Amino acid sequence: MTLLEVDHLSLDLPVDREPRRIIHDVTLELDDGEAVGLVGESGAGKSMTSRAVIRLLPQNARIGGDIVFDGRSVLAMDRRLLATYRSRDVAMIFQDPKSHINPVRTVGAFLIEALVERGDRRADALAVVSELLDTVGIREIPHRLRQYPHELSGGMLQRVMIAAALAVQPRLLLADEPTTALDVTTQANVMAHLDVQRRNRGLAMLFVTHDLELAASVCDRIAVMYAGCLVEVCAASSIHDRVLHPYTAGLLASRPRVTSRTARLPVIPGRPQAAYELGEGCPFLSRCPYALDICRTTRPELRVVGSSRVACHRAEELSGCLTDGRAADRPGVHA
Amino acid sequence: MATAAAAKEQLFPSARRRRNLDPVILAAGAFIGVLVLVAILAPWIAPYNPNAATILAANQGVSAAHWLGTDPTGRDLLSRLIWGARLSLLGPALIVLIATALGTVLAIASAWIGGLFDQLVSRVMDLLFAFPGLVLAMIAVAMFGKGLVAPVVALSIAYTPYITRVLRSAASRERSLPYVAACYVGGVSARSICSRHLLPNVFPLLLTQSTISFGSALVTLAAVSYLGLGIQPPTATWGFMVSTGQSSILAGHPAESLEAGILIVVTVVAFNLLGDRLAGRRSLQAL
């Protein structure tokens, strides 16, 4: 069942009083209990897309298209409906937990806030959050509840954020680069807790990250964004075997591997384009080695090719040539 | 062709940004510009000798002959305000100039050297903060006599901490950035790093801080004049005009105090607005 539908979403933000396009026509849906990884480089519009889902956007942003959550349009909600939606249906986990937790209140006070606000009794709320902290691997809970945010490490604080997000029993989690600021070992731990809890509770998740591998390891599907456009949506399991968009292929190939060294990394030439710089044609045109005349004149729509959806005119002919050689590194796979 | 233009635009975006100037900055700047011009051109544009007393024309109201009326000794108020602009603006200008120069050197040196020197400078500045500028000016006048020099020197010292404190924190923030470390590693001398890297990067803040200080210095210096401790009569200053006009207010002739007072207020507001808006622009550019 479809939980969230992002329907032809576009977003303009004024810069110097001129509207500047941030997101071009993004269409994406999330099923109940499904995890989708929204992957892209900086400025690709992935964060803004996730923020649009809870209407957490600058005042002067102009939104086009629609966002539908469980049959209701988020963009049409009035203040009260929006407040209920934000507090019960979705929860957000941010990149920098330190700046999203009030530094002068204890961790306990932060955790029970939403529950008490909703009308729970303090003692009940404390019991709920204590249990949640336990599930995300935090020990000495009574002590932790009395501590202040600055007394916890980054990884622990991020797990507190996850507990806070789970406390309101939402149906959708929005995770915006939740582990980017953490060390790798801490990242693995935090991601594992997030993943286990999400699966156990059957929550849907929109996971925003720049790390394709990380997204592939915890998500069901991957949506790749480039310059404010969605260029490819595919199953996470097939990301190494069958990528269809030249950008996704380039992204996978240009990341150095820990298992082996290449004489020269394959690179995507040029620099990432900003959404507002795009011309008529394909967003990836200026960096694409396979560009044809049609790519210059017509922007490709996202369309179904095989089991994926891809926005590339040449998807059919290129399928197969773009396959990432790294699949061979995977244990147990010898093609 | 189009892409070349786009590439150029992307590399040099400043030209476009400069065009939309803030109207408040324009208005305040224009007002201050006119004021400075008037002060410089006083001998040519003042309709009367500012010190020529004509008892017969005492306490006249606004008229074609005297646009802003006359004082109890029959001196033309417009001419006195025009001539008064000279010292009324020169005083604060000197104060701000000296305080800014002193404050900038101390602030950047503190930020660069750090440690004990920084602590010492901070303590001395705290000490100076404890003395209101007016008190310092009065002490200076008591020691060195009335006039322009003593209050200006005293107020320069009194305003130095305001510049120093703000600039020091900005400069030490800059100093901790990697580009300064890169210069250090590159072998650039301390003096060059301070003058060619730190100073230009705190300059916008320096400009706003001294603009705002100007307004404040103008009021304080006017207060010194008002107390009769500044420039001595018959030379006109706005502050002193407020004071001499005071006695005729009760007699039903408020023009002198009122006009000089309004001029002081408007000038100060213009400087503060300018400083404020410059600060606003700076924070926008930082984005």
Next chain:
Amino acid sequence: MPETAPPAVEVRNLVKVFHLRRARGARRRSVKSLVAVDHVSFSVGQGRSLAVVGESGSGKTTLARMVVGLERPTSGEIAVGGRERRSTRVGSRERRHRAREVQIVFQDPYSSLDPRQTVGRCIEEMLRLHFDADRAGRLTRVAELLDQVGLDERHAPAYPRALSGGQRQRVAIARALACEPRVLICDEAVASLDVSIQAQVLNLLSDIRDRIGVSYLFISHDLAVVRQVSDEILVMKNGRVVEHGPTDRVLDEPADTYTKLLLSAIPRPGWHPVAESDPQPVAT
């Protein structure tokens, strides 16, 4: 390179202790001291590349800052090109001399260039300090350096704010190379770049090594990046070296448990994150 040539950098028993002081008031009494770098020794041969790997708080950045002269070691020795470094405070002249030996590229491309200095003037400043060329000669060299890092003369009059992160990092590399150092330290130099740009800069760094034979000291948390650029790896944890060896050996057959842990935490095809709880307190 003759066998007898001294190593580009040699570090022996380097220690850095930070005294954490309570803010004002208790100035004399140091409350706590932190050993950021604990008896670290290594050497980097001419034209070789050593990666120092570790997580935040491992002391890897402090180590780099000591080698480049931004921090003074508490004890231990640093020799660059066989020349011992004094650990006392040094003047401009000595710093100018050292600048020709070691240069550094920082992590954040946004704050490592002076926002009020054009790209050209930024590089020229280094040339003017270290070489006796006239202005025309310097401008030619600026163009050469920009070309070397994949930019061109058109970028010389641009201010950093007009450049992308990757371009800025290239300028920072050009500035460092302007001094013609023996050793280039890259302190997480590609960590904050986008993946597609990261690959470009990594290729650039290896090209530069091939072309001018500079040695690298690569400070990184990213083992995949390290595999790509280094000959040797030094794994640090809490200021100590836990493993040191050739890159392939350390990454293919790690000996230390911490190195294994680091390796197992890297997302890759077929990888899945594993949860662990905080250690249970002893007395419960």
